[in-house]
Amino acid sequence: EDKVVQSPLSLVVHEGDTVTLNCSYEVTNFRSLLWYKQEKKAPTFLFMLTSSGIEKKSGRLSSILDKKELSSILNITATQTGDSAIYLCAVDPGGSEKLVFGKGTKLTVNP
Amino acid sequence: GAVVSQHPSWVICKSGTSVKIECRSLDFQATTMFWYRQFPKQSLMLMATSNEGSKATYEQGVEKDKFLINHASLTLSTLTVTSAHPEDSSFYICSANRVAGAYEQYFGPGTRLTVT
Numbered sequence: 001e002d003k004v005v006q007s008p009l010s011l012v013v014h015e016g017d018t019v020t021l022n023c024s025y026e027v028t029n030f031r032s033l034l035w036y037k038q039e040k041k042a043p044t045f046l047f048m049l050t051s052s053g054i055e056k057k058s059g060r061l062s063s064i065l066d067k068k069e070l071s072s073i074l075n076i077t078a079t080q081t082g083d084s085a086i087y088l089c090a091v092d093p094g095g096s097e098k099l100v101f102g103k104g105t106k107l108t109v110n111p
Numbered sequence: 112g113a114v115v116s117q118h119p120s121w122v123i124c125k126s127g128t129s130v131k132i133e134c135r136s137l138d139f140q141a142t143t144m145f146w147y148r149q150f151p152k153q154s155l156m157l158m159a160t161s162n163e164g165s166k167a168t169y170e171q172g173v174e175k176d177k178f179l180i181n182h183a184s185l186t187l188s189t190l191t192v193t194s195a196h197p198e199d200s201s202f203y204i205c206s207a208n209r210v211a212g213a214y215e216q217y218f219g220p221g222t223r224l225t226v227t
Contacts, residue, residue, distance in 0.1 A: 034215065042204045042218035043155070088154065096160070097143050097208055099216060103154045 002027040002093045006102035014110050017079050021087050021105045024071040029094030033072050035063055036088040038104070043088055046074075079109045113209050114138050117219035124195055125227055131191045132222045134205030140185035141207035145216060146178075149202045161188045195226040 036043035049065035167180035206216040
């Protein structure tokens with residue numbers, strides 16, 4: 001069964017801290033890994049990582065895919081209170097267009 | 112680009128009634144749309160995959176007669192919760208692929224359903 005595991009489940013930091021969120025996966029036929037940020041409503045897309053694009057960066061956020069370790073990390077530097085959200089990791093296991101989601105990491109950034 | 116809308120954003124209904132939720136891709140055609148539900152503090156649970164012009168594919172454990180999905184056009188999919196019960200209260204989210212077989216899914220803003 002395809003599986004995506006995120007850790008930690010929750011994290012509380014202070015503004016300015018750097019955080020690293022983890023995602024590991026076991027899927028039949030990996031095609032891509034996606035990171036989403038979910039605040040009060042539906043998730044918004046952050047990054048997609050594939051075999052041909054294992055590292056992405058946008059502002060203070062960056063993500064790396066480690067295909068050997070079957071995992072990915074999402075880094076957020078100089079955190080702000082607006083970064084408080086649930087961060088979801090999803091994997092496309094191939095064979096269909098369905099995504100398999102992890103349970104998410106709830107990040108709280110305190111001022 | 113790649114905007115998905117949902118309507119209504121929230122709805123309260125009485126037990127036994129049916130509720131229809133619409134999902135529209137506003138600036139692209141979506142051959143495939145997905146319906147998720149999310150309980151508080153939990154991750155997204157895929158309910159079904161909806162393809163334009165064909166029957167939806169439901170995930171195991173999801174009652175297809177209770178959650179009716181219609182994908183009438185390349186920009187519209189609807190989810191009807193029939194004979195709703197309080198346990199159906201949840202956050203329902205749709206998503207769509209902008210390009211067939213593409214990896215990213217673009218999510219609608221979600222619909223909060225409360226059944227009293």
